[in-house]
Every structure is written in structure tokens, then in C-alpha cells.
Amino acid sequence: MFKNYIAQLVLFLFVITATAQSKEEQSLQQQFWQEGTPASKTLEIPEKWKNESAVILYLSEYYGFTNNGKKMYNPSSIHQRVKLQDKAAVEYFSEFEYKKDQKIGFGLVNFSREKTTIGIKIIKQDGTENILNISEESILQDDTNKLAIPGLEVGDVLDIFIYEDDYLKAFSGYHEYDPQEKVLSTVYPVSYRKLSVEVENDYFLNMESFNGAPKIKEEKTDRRATRKYVLEATDIETIEFPRWYYPLTELHAIKFQVVFALKNSNEARANVFLSEKDAVRKGSVSKEEILDYYGGRFDTDSRRDVKDVLKYLEKKGITNKREQMEQALYYIRHKSYNRFVELVLASDKGISNYPMLCDKDYVVLNENRFVNYMSGLAKQLEIDYDIIVATPEYEGSIDDLLIRKNVAHGLRFNFPKPLYFFDLSPHVQPDYFPKYLEGTKVFKLNVKKNRKIDDVLYDTLPVTTAAENATVVQNNITLSADFKSMELERNSQFTGHFKTEALNTYLFFSDYINEEFAHYDTKHFYACSKKQNKSNTEIQNKIEALYATYREEHEKNLKESVDSELDAILDAYEYTVIDTARYSDAPLSVKEKFTIKGEFVKKAGPNFLVEVGKFISGQVQIQEAEIDRTLGVYVNNAKTYSYNTTITIPQGYTVVGLEKLNKNVSNETGSFVSAAIIENGVLKYTTKKTYAKRKYAAQEWKQMLPWLQAAYNFSQEKVMFKKEQQ
Structure with a gap:
């Protein structure tokens, strides 16, 4: 309607x-x-595309950049x-x-x-x-x-x-336009595609095609001060973007970014890889340019800058070098990151106009300062390190680096087992850098003892194993006598990348912030003095009331997440974080309790069919259209999911169909293994699903399918609780 x-x-x-x-x-x-050109007026499609839902006959994009010194025009x-x-x-x-x-x-x-x-x-x-x-x-x-x-x-x-x-006012003489990254394929085939970028003097252009896409060509313009660069492609087949896939890593693609820099001083402050001359396209970044760009941007912080961390380590008596860097990361995670959350909330919500920390033991960290700060600490602790310049795998290879914003900066501390720090986040773990950087080729900036960068080499980041990234769940299920409901207690442990994700899921932010305040003996901004005045008490009350509102939303979202995971509506859901393990590499432990009514059980005469497979959560269902695959498979990191489930058998019943719960499908790409027994009136079964790699070649997809299918089939299994004869 x-x-x-x-x-x-x-x-x-x-x-x-x-x-x-x-x-x-x-x-x-x-x-x-x-x-327009003849291509823009065509009505005919190739015979091979007669059965396609739609065909893009012509697709042309144009981006222009000119200025008059006061305004930047961007038609x-x-x-x-x-x-x-x-x-x-x-x-x-x-x-x-x-x-x-x-x-x-x-x-x-x-x-x-x-x-x-x-x-x-x-x-x-x-x-x-x-x-x-x-x-x-x-x-x-x-x-x-x-x-x-x-x-x-x-x-x-x-x-x-x-x-x-469009236009923007050129107040400062400098402006970075957002980078553009596009694959040429679409969900419909394309007969002809063109992308043009035209830039005038004072504009710098980074632009290149990748993964075998047609080369970019320069076209003549009517104005001497402008240059126009064009990519043209024809006969582009449709692409169905599959699950677990990074388009920019394999498909024909184009990337470009434009920067306006009116003066030499503007060029010097540019946060991009600039070409030597304005209006001239830059299509790559060399190792020498990496050294030139970053050599002047990274410098070690002084002892004065890191003195508070040094005092903390000395007070705690931490002398092991690796442990010093690990605990230092946890320390600045609190001092210079997490405790600012309540300041931002207090200001944004009008609770306090100018909230201030009670101490000055913090640094304002941006991407460069984090590297400088941690390298300054390493210098004082006499720990050897190098600087790492990486790009996420979903952005393509470091060999194709062009867009500076795609870079992730970090440090490698050269212990026997190297330690990598890339950024701060609420639950950052020293032993686990961002998973999308695992196994990627990177630039390693060698740092000499005088803390100066003297060379740039290629290196490859390590990968974590399936054993390191584990979710281990113990389900204990009690069926009601009439099988109309079940009580479920779920104890979960998370390690590796799963731990970081689960910390974000289960922990409410005020809980871990308060935990940190107690751990580091620091004070909330409203409690700097031993004696609080009326104003500070009001601020505290308002903050706590705000947290209570957010907590309700957090708990609602968490329950809905578990509802979705089990594909059921839960009753009486409650959870307890047993151990956050936020200051060690121990597992995060969470306990959940809830009731499920009218789900996963079907009556069959005097007997009951119980969908026991549902308790290993949702499993990937491979559709028929996905079976044939020509593109790589990217799952970020190797990983393991283990479920141990017990179901107390109600008195007067026996379990039939146990053999369906025993599966063993395994090869070099991964596995799914399950086993079931009955012991002392309890049905016990275990499952273990392993992704052996972080990424797979297209030809390995056929090997993944058997164990993926076995896991899905298990999730659909039922066993019969058979009424015993009286």
C-alpha cells in the first residue's frame, strides 16, 4: 500500500x-x-546474461576536485x-x-x-x-x-x-577526504564500468587498481592545471559475496583518496602518503617511503613521561621483563583509557560540566603516542623492540598499501616468544593482538639501541592456534517430570580471542571500571576528597542512576543474545561472571542459569523426542548454492568449540538412539567429533568442533564441508526418552 x-x-x-x-x-x-558515449546509450546485453535477473549496461562514476583558494569544489x-x-x-x-x-x-x-x-x-x-x-x-x-x-x-x-x-570552505588550507575502496563486481553483471577522478593543483591523489583489475589511465582535460585518471572495465561477471570472505583480498578492486594541501606547511602535516608532486597520481608505497614517513613520527617518550608506570612496577616488585610489559599494558588500560568513560558520560549527560581526574598519571593516547609511550617504557626497562606497520587482512596485502588510514601501528618486544602491542581497548590482552592481523605480511621498522629507526624489512606476524582460542561449555540439564520444561545451568570458559569477545559481551562497563578502581587504588572523579560535599554526592547519585539504566539495557540485550543463540525464549535468565581474568591469560569464566519451556521436546505417544543437538548452539548450515566455491575462506583465526552436556534422565525412562550422537569427521582443515554415553542415569555427550586454520584456499573448501555438515547434522539430532514398561 x-x-x-x-x-x-x-x-x-x-x-x-x-x-x-x-x-x-x-x-x-x-x-x-x-x-554521452555509445556505451552510455546501449540497450543490448550479451547473450550469456539473458537469464540474469538484471544487467548493468553502463555504470560511470566521476569525482572532481578543484579550488579557488577559499572554497574546495567537489562535484x-x-x-x-x-x-x-x-x-x-x-x-x-x-x-x-x-x-x-x-x-x-x-x-x-x-x-x-x-x-x-x-x-x-x-x-x-x-x-x-x-x-x-x-x-x-x-x-x-x-x-x-x-x-x-x-x-x-x-x-x-x-x-x-x-x-x-558540493563544496567545502578551505579554512586551514588542508583537508583529507575519506578514502574510497570499491570492488568492481556487483550482484549483477556489468557490461561497462568507468570510474574517473579529476584533480587540480594543490590536490594529492592516491589511486590504484588491484587484484588484476584494469590499469588506471590518464586522460587529457580541457584545463592545464587539472589531471584526470580513469579506470575502465568491461564484461564484469556477477559475484555472490559468500560467507567468510574479504572482497578486497581477491576481487578486482580500486582504491583512492584525495587530500587538499594548499601550502608546503600543509603537506608537512598530512597524515597520508603523499606523492612528490600535486595532481600526479600515486599508486604505491615503497619501503623507503615507509621509513621516511614514520621515521619522523615515532620517538620514544622520556622517563618523566612513563615514571608513574615505573613506580607501579617497582611497588609491585615485578622484575620479569615480559611480565613488566604485560602489567604495564593493563595499567595504562585503566589509567589512560577505561577510567575516562565515566568522565565522558558525566559530560555528555550534563551530570558534570568539567569532570576531571583526581590525578595526573595518564597520557592522552593517539595511534602515534601509544607507540611512543610504550617504546619509551621499553627503553627505560632495557627491553629490545621493533615497530610494526601492518594492514588488516580484509584490506588486502601490505604489498598493496596505499591508504594510510588502513595502517595499524604496533610494537614487537623481542622476547624468546615475542610480545605484540597494537592498541588499547577495554579488555586488551597482552598475548593477543587483533585477530585480523594474524599471519599477515608487515613492515618491521628496526630500532637501534639509540632508539632511532634505521631500516625497514618485511616480516610476518604469528598466528594463534585452535587450542589457544577456545570456547568450552558445560551444560547441565534437568528435565521436568512431564517434559514440559527444563532447567539449564551453563558454565562457560573463554580463552584467546574468544575471551576478548566474551568480556565485551558479558561484562557491564561499570563493573569492570569499578574493579579497576579497586585494583589500582584510584578514585572516581567525584570522590577525590576524603569528605564529599553535597555537589559530589549528587554527581555520584546521578552517575549510579545512569549506570542502573544502562545495566537494564545490557542485561536485556544479553538475554536476547542467548535467546538468539539457542533459538528459544528463555525464562528466569540470570548470569554471574565467576572470574573476569582481566589481569592474566586465565580463562574468563561465566555461569548462566535459565529455564526453557515448551521447546526442544516433542511428545510421541508415551515417549518424548528431545532435540539434544540444540544445546551446542547454532551451527553453520551450508546451502546448496554455497557448495561450489572459487574464493578463499577467511575465518580470522583458528578456533575450537567444545560442549560437554549432561541430561538427567527422568525416572521411568530410558534413552534410545544414542548411536546417532557418535560422529568423527576430521581432516587437515578441521574436525567435528562427538561421543555419547549413559552413566548412572545421566545422558552425557561431548562435541568438539575445530577450525584448524585462520584462512583456507578455495580448493580447501570441499574439505571443510564434511565436518561443517557433520556439526550441523548433530545440531538437528533428537533422541527418544522411552517410557519403560510397567
């Missing part, structure tokens, strides 16, 4: 405003629809022509929406909208063209402008352009 209403409204607007187009709109229609456009070949495509393309400063329509990213002009034309199979004059008409719903495109039919060609006439 709503779509039909909008369609009628838009059609009505078209009828009454068809002659009210501005000269600018008419000019743009002329530009995109009349003066941009997208022009797309699509052949609709079935009802699914008609439905998909019948509604068009966009938000300010976000993606518009079918992929255009707008930087800072000043004025948007949209043109929509429907070309019927008999050649009739219907132009919708709706550039100024839209329906605003939930901050989204929505346009319905009326009258679409199978066989139509939909021709759309969006033109953005």
Missing part, C-alpha cells in the same frame, strides 16, 4: 511539474542522456543504466533512497552535499522514454529520502544519474 501510494504521488508530481525543470536540470539531462556524479529482466529486479529497483552524507541510490558516496540533482528515465521495450522530473521531490521517512519509481516492467531499461554539486 505504501509503495503504491508513493508511486501515485510521484507520478502526480511528474504530471504537474514536467514543464518546471530548471535550466541546470535540463543541462544535466543533456549531459548524461544526450551527449561528483554517478550514471547507471540497468536492464530489468525479471520481477525480482523490478521490485529491487522500484524504490530509490538516500541519506545526507551517506550512500546515495546504488553506490554513490557524497562528501558534503550542497545540491543534489537526480535524473530518472525509463526506456520501454518499444523505445518509449519516460522521464521523471523528481529532482526536488521526495518523501522523507526516518531521515531517509525515498522515491518510488512508478511503472517499471520486466524488459525496461532504467537510466539514472545523480549529480552532487
Whole structure:
């Protein structure tokens, strides 16, 4: 009904405003629809794509960057022509929406909208063209402008352009535009695709194609001060983006970023890899450029800067070098990161205008300062280290580094088993750096004893094992006598990357912040004095009331998460964090209790079928369309899931069908193993599912399928609780 209403409204607007187009709109229609190239006017599709839902006949994007010293002009456009070949495509393309400063329509990213002009034309199979004059008409719903495109039919060609006439004021003479990273493939095949970036002097452009995509070429422009760079691709097959996949690692892709730097002083402060000359495209970053860029940005902090950490380590009597760095990370996690949370909340919620810490034992950390601070500490403790420059695997290889914002900085402390620190987070663990960096090729910046960077080498980061990243769950289940409900107690332990994730899931932030205040004997900002005044007491009460509200939301979200995990509505859910283990590599331990009513049990005459497989949580179900795969598989890290389950057998029943719970599927890619026994009136079964690697080649997918399928099949298994004969 709503779509039909909008369609009628838009059609009505078209009828009454068809002659009210501005000269600018008419000019743009002329530009995109009349003066285009033959490729932009084609209506024919290749024979091989006759059975596709839709075919993108033409897709062109343009991004321009010019300035007059006071304003930076950034016109941009997208022009797309699509052949609709079935009802699914008609439905998909019948509604068009966009938000300010976000993606518009079918992929255009707008930087800072000043004025948007949209043109929509429907070309019927008999050649009739219907132009919708709706550039100024839209329906605003939930901050989204929505346009319905009326009258679409199978066989139509939909021709759309969006033109953005944008600008920014050049107050400082420097501006970094957000980087753009795109794969060329879409869910529909593309006959012709083009992306153009035009830059004027004072703009620096990083731009390159990757993974075998067509090379970028320079085209002549009408102005001497501008350069235009273009990527053109044809005959792009459709791609169904599968699970566990990083598109930028394998598919044809393009990345670019533009920086405006008016003066030499602006260039010096740039946080990007600049080309030697403005308006000249930069397509790669060499080891020498890494040394040049980072050599002047990293410097060790002084003893004065790190004195509070040194005092803490001395007070605790910690002398082992590795332990010193581990405990130092925990210390600054509190001092310079987590305890700022309540200050931010107090300020944002108007509880305190200028909340201040009670001490000055902290540093303001950004990505460079973290490296400088920790290297300064290592220098004072006489610990050898190197600086690591890495990129997440989902951004592609370090060999293809181009966008500076894709870089992750860190330190490697050169113990027999190296220790890597990359960043701070609420529950950072010294032994586990971000999982998306595991096994990646990196730049290692060698640091000499004088703490100066003297060379850049390639290195590879280590990987964790499936044993290190483990979730171990003990389920103890008691069925009611009538089988209508069950009581479940679940004790879980998490290690490795699972531990970090589970800490974020289970711990409420005020609990771990208060834990840290007690652990480090520091004070809340409202309790700096031994005697609190009335104002401080009011602040404390308001903070605690705010926390109580957030706690309710946290507990609601946690229950819903477990509901979703087990695919059931839980009653009387409660949980207890037994051991946070936030200051060691011990497992996080959590205990949960809840009741499940009317789920997982079906009556079969006098007997009951119990879905025992449901208690190993949701398992991956591989669809038929996923069986054949030509792309790699990326699961971030090796991992193990272990479940040990006991079900007390109600008196008067025996269990039938136990043999279905014994499975053993294993190969070098992973495994699923399960076993079941009955002992002392209790059904006991164990399962263990192992992902042996963090990533797999496409040809290994066939080897993964058997144990993935075995795990899913187990999750669907039932056993019969059979009524004994009287």
C-alpha cells in the first residue's frame, strides 16, 4: 500500500511539474542522456546474461576536485543504466533512497552535499522514454529520502544519474577526504564500468587498481592545471559475496583518496602518503617511503613521561621483563583509557560540566603516542623492540598499501616468544593482538639501541592456534517430570580471542571500571576528597542512576543474545561472571542459569523426542548454492568449540538412539567429533568442533564441508526418552 501510494504521488508530481525543470536540470539531462558515449546509450546485453535477473549496461562514476583558494569544489556524479529482466529486479529497483552524507541510490558516496540533482528515465521495450522530473521531490521517512519509481516492467531499461554539486570552505588550507575502496563486481553483471577522478593543483591523489583489475589511465582535460585518471572495465561477471570472505583480498578492486594541501606547511602535516608532486597520481608505497614517513613520527617518550608506570612496577616488585610489559599494558588500560568513560558520560549527560581526574598519571593516547609511550617504557626497562606497520587482512596485502588510514601501528618486544602491542581497548590482552592481523605480511621498522629507526624489512606476524582460542561449555540439564520444561545451568570458559569477545559481551562497563578502581587504588572523579560535599554526592547519585539504566539495557540485550543463540525464549535468565581474568591469560569464566519451556521436546505417544543437538548452539548450515566455491575462506583465526552436556534422565525412562550422537569427521582443515554415553542415569555427550586454520584456499573448501555438515547434522539430532514398561 505504501509503495503504491508513493508511486501515485510521484507520478502526480511528474504530471504537474514536467514543464518546471530548471535550466541546470535540463543541462544535466543533456549531459548524461544526450551527449554521452555509445556505451552510455546501449540497450543490448550479451547473450550469456539473458537469464540474469538484471544487467548493468553502463555504470560511470566521476569525482572532481578543484579550488579557488577559499572554497574546495567537489562535484561528483554517478550514471547507471540497468536492464530489468525479471520481477525480482523490478521490485529491487522500484524504490530509490538516500541519506545526507551517506550512500546515495546504488553506490554513490557524497562528501558534503550542497545540491543534489537526480535524473530518472525509463526506456520501454518499444523505445518509449519516460522521464521523471523528481529532482526536488521526495518523501522523507526516518531521515531517509525515498522515491518510488512508478511503472517499471520486466524488459525496461532504467537510466539514472545523480549529480552532487558540493563544496567545502578551505579554512586551514588542508583537508583529507575519506578514502574510497570499491570492488568492481556487483550482484549483477556489468557490461561497462568507468570510474574517473579529476584533480587540480594543490590536490594529492592516491589511486590504484588491484587484484588484476584494469590499469588506471590518464586522460587529457580541457584545463592545464587539472589531471584526470580513469579506470575502465568491461564484461564484469556477477559475484555472490559468500560467507567468510574479504572482497578486497581477491576481487578486482580500486582504491583512492584525495587530500587538499594548499601550502608546503600543509603537506608537512598530512597524515597520508603523499606523492612528490600535486595532481600526479600515486599508486604505491615503497619501503623507503615507509621509513621516511614514520621515521619522523615515532620517538620514544622520556622517563618523566612513563615514571608513574615505573613506580607501579617497582611497588609491585615485578622484575620479569615480559611480565613488566604485560602489567604495564593493563595499567595504562585503566589509567589512560577505561577510567575516562565515566568522565565522558558525566559530560555528555550534563551530570558534570568539567569532570576531571583526581590525578595526573595518564597520557592522552593517539595511534602515534601509544607507540611512543610504550617504546619509551621499553627503553627505560632495557627491553629490545621493533615497530610494526601492518594492514588488516580484509584490506588486502601490505604489498598493496596505499591508504594510510588502513595502517595499524604496533610494537614487537623481542622476547624468546615475542610480545605484540597494537592498541588499547577495554579488555586488551597482552598475548593477543587483533585477530585480523594474524599471519599477515608487515613492515618491521628496526630500532637501534639509540632508539632511532634505521631500516625497514618485511616480516610476518604469528598466528594463534585452535587450542589457544577456545570456547568450552558445560551444560547441565534437568528435565521436568512431564517434559514440559527444563532447567539449564551453563558454565562457560573463554580463552584467546574468544575471551576478548566474551568480556565485551558479558561484562557491564561499570563493573569492570569499578574493579579497576579497586585494583589500582584510584578514585572516581567525584570522590577525590576524603569528605564529599553535597555537589559530589549528587554527581555520584546521578552517575549510579545512569549506570542502573544502562545495566537494564545490557542485561536485556544479553538475554536476547542467548535467546538468539539457542533459538528459544528463555525464562528466569540470570548470569554471574565467576572470574573476569582481566589481569592474566586465565580463562574468563561465566555461569548462566535459565529455564526453557515448551521447546526442544516433542511428545510421541508415551515417549518424548528431545532435540539434544540444540544445546551446542547454532551451527553453520551450508546451502546448496554455497557448495561450489572459487574464493578463499577467511575465518580470522583458528578456533575450537567444545560442549560437554549432561541430561538427567527422568525416572521411568530410558534413552534410545544414542548411536546417532557418535560422529568423527576430521581432516587437515578441521574436525567435528562427538561421543555419547549413559552413566548412572545421566545422558552425557561431548562435541568438539575445530577450525584448524585462520584462512583456507578455495580448493580447501570441499574439505571443510564434511565436518561443517557433520556439526550441523548433530545440531538437528533428537533422541527418544522411552517410557519403560510397567
